Amino acid sequence: MSINDKILKPSPDALEKAANSIRSGKLVSFATETVYGLGADATNGEAVAGIFEAKGRPSFNPLIVHVPDLNAAQKLVYFSPFATKLAEKFWPGPISFVLPRKDDCPVSELASAGLPTLAIRVPSNEAARAFLQAAARPVAAPSANLSGKISPTTAQHVADGLGDKVAYILDGGDCAVGLESTVISVQDDRVTLLRPGGISKEELEAVVGTVEVAKADSEISSPGMLLSHYAPGCPVRLNATDKKEGEAFLAFGDGFDRISDLNLSETGDLKEAAAKLFAAFHKLDAQHSSQIAVAPIPQEGIGAAINDRLKRAAAPRN
Numbered sequence: 013m014s015i016n017d018k019i020l021k022p023s024p025d026a027l028e029k030a031a032n033s034i035r036s037g038k039l040v041s042f043a044t045e046t047v048y049g050l051g052a053d054a055t056n057g058e059a060v061a062g063i064f065e066a067k068g069r070p071s072f073n074p075l076i077v078h079v080p081d082l083n084a085a086q087k088l089v090y091f092s093p094f095a096t097k098l099a100e101k102f103w104p105g106p107i108s109f110v111l112p113r114k115d116d117c118p119v120s121e122l123a124s125a126g127l128p129t130l131a132i133r134v135p136s137n138e139a140a141r142a143f144l145q146a147a148a149r150p151v152a153a154p155s156a157n158l159s160g161k162i163s164p165t166t167a168q169h170v171a172d173g174l175g176d177k178v179a180y181i182l183d184g185g186d187c188a189v190g191l192e193s194t195v196i197s198v199q200d201d202r203v204t205l206l207r208p209g210g211i212s213k214e215e216l217e218a219v220v221g222t223v224e225v226a227k228a229d230s231e232i233s234s235p236g237m238l239l240s241h242y243a244p245g246c247p248v249r250l251n252a253t254d255k256k257e258g259e260a261f262l263a264f265g266d267g268f269d270r271i272s273d274l275n276l277s278e279t280g281d282l283k284e285a286a287a288k289l290f291a292a293f294h295k296l297d298a299q300h301s302s303q304i305a306v307a308p309i310p311q312e313g314i315g316a317a318i319n320d321r322l323k324r325a326a327a328p329r330n
């Protein structure tokens with residue numbers, strides 16, 4: 013089958029094909045509002061292992077499990093009344109909850125990398141929800157890119173990176189948020205931010221009061237915060253206000269017209285910048301520049317999540 017035949021719009025027929033594939037242990041990529049996911053039946057350990065294999069991903073990274081609604085989530089993990097209240101407020105949407113696995117939780121241990129907890133999310137994207145309904149089982153899905161590469165925000169990004177490893181790619185259009193989900197852990201009535209993402213700390217705090225931020229070096233509490241997790245192929249220079257020879261310049265706002273190769277948002281809109289970030293890296297990466305210089309991004313609202321990604325992209329690699 014050619015790669016283009018694998019990209020399906022979410023018609024009833026396509027959803028059935030994709031659901032049958034995932035139930036038979038294959039990998040299916042699907043659109044969500046954050047980034048495209050590389051999905052496997054979370055109750056099938058070999059299928060979940062296939063995710064790590066396909067991505068070439070370090071196996072100590074636990075995955076997010078996707079379900080169509082809160083009711084389905086409650087079958088897998090324990091929700092305190094407080095966690096339930098939060099889920100009702102923010103789901104469906106770009107936030108994942110890390111909660112204790114139920115004793116009879118059918119999700120493969122590999123999906124939680126041996127931890128007693130599981131990260132779980134109800135996405136809002138229509139194609140994602142229809143797919144999860146049709147699959148009728150929890151779907152483990154990290155971003156659908158090779159490990160260390162940029163997260164995909166279009167079906168074509170997935171086809172380019174992992175096209176030969178998936179049965180289908182469910183095309184739900186461009187990702188509206190464009191950054192991974194926020195990951196929180198909820199213990200009693202305390203919320204800890206494990207990964208910044210589509211729901212900002214400020215949005216959370218408006219509902220729950222104070223939100224603690226996990227230390228970046230605590231690998232177990234936040235195994236996904238490994239520094240080089242989001243890296244284009246060439247080095248990245250942050251807070252740049254000029255363009256050196258051989259560099260591509262990624263601008264933000266209207267101050268850089270003369271040197272800009274690409275602008276995350278001409279009007280300085282952080283939501284727009286977030287939605288464009290990974291696609292911008294894909295594009296600049298393809299130009300084979302010696303380095304990507306990135307303009308300063310304000311550290312407010314979703315800007316914190318953008319800077320978190322940028323910092324990882326700029327971290328030294330080996």
Ligand code: TXA
Pocket residue numbers: 044046047048049050073074075076108110124127129130131133153154155156191192193194195206207232233234235236237
């Ligand atoms: O937006 C998203 O969240 C995308 C789409 C596809 O839904 N998925 C995604 O999954 O980004 P993944 O596997 O790349 O990210 C999982 C994140 C990591 O930061 C991981 O460390 C954290 O969730 N995580 C997962 N399970 C955890 C657990 N039990 N305890 C602590 N952190 C956990």
Ligand code: MG
Pocket residue numbers: 154155163
């Ligand atoms: Mg990822």
